[in-house]
Every structure is written in C-alpha cells, then in structure tokens.
Amino acid sequence: MTTTTVTAPAAVWPEGVIARYLTVAGATVDLTYTDEEAPGIPVHQGKAWAATKLMVTITVTARCTGEGCRAETTERGDTEAPWGGRPLETGPGITVTRWAQSHAERCRAIPRPTA
Numbered sequence: 001m002t003t004t005t006v007t008a009p010a011a012v013w014p015e016g017v018i019a020r021y022l023t024v025a026g027a028t029v030d031l032t033y034t035d036e037e038a039p040g041i042p043v044h045q046g047k048a049w050a051a052t053k054l055m056v057t058i059t060v061t062a063r064c065t066g067e068g069c070r071a072e073t074t075e076r077g078d079t080e081a082p083w084g085g086r087p088l089e090t091g092p093g094i095t096v097t098r099w100a101q102s103h104a105e106r107c108r109a110i111p112r113p114t115a
Contacts, residue, residue: 023104023108038054053081058078059074
C-alpha cells in the first residue's frame, strides 16, 4: 500500500496573500491583488454638465510556490468606485481563482525545504 503525505503550508500567510490553494505536492498557489483608482470616462446624464466617474483597476495574480514551477497568471479589470473591496468576486478574481484551483490540482512541484 502506498501512502502519500502532504505537508501543510505555513500557518501564517505571506503579506498580501488573500487566498491559497494547496497543490498535490504540498506547495501553494498564492493569490494577491492590487487596486488603483483613476478618473474614468465622462458621464452625460441628459444634463448640461458632465460628471467623471471614479474607476478602480483591479489586478489579481496567482503564483505557484512549487520549486522550479514558474506558473503564474494575472488578470486586470475596471469597475466603478466604490467597488466593495472583495477582489475574488470581480471578473479578474473569478478568472484567476479558477486558474489557481486547476493548477493546484495538477502541479507536482514540491516546495523548497526550509532549514
């Protein structure tokens, strides 16, 4: 009978990591995000003046921590401010989360041992 042991990742996540997926070899796929506010396009609402909406660009990245695995994906998307601060519920977040889950199910790169 063959037994497979998977080492749990560190209890404390690295700074900025908002979600993690455990790979079959015990490494993690870590998700991070940034958001940046910028003036958006002018909005005309049938009035003599135009308002400018504040837009937020959300960037969500997933990166595998398995030794030698260079797998990574990044998605960006724009939304109106305020956006609620839930990056995994945005278009980019959903896309990256699906990729991270799929990668974690297949990646066999083990984490680098620590002393």
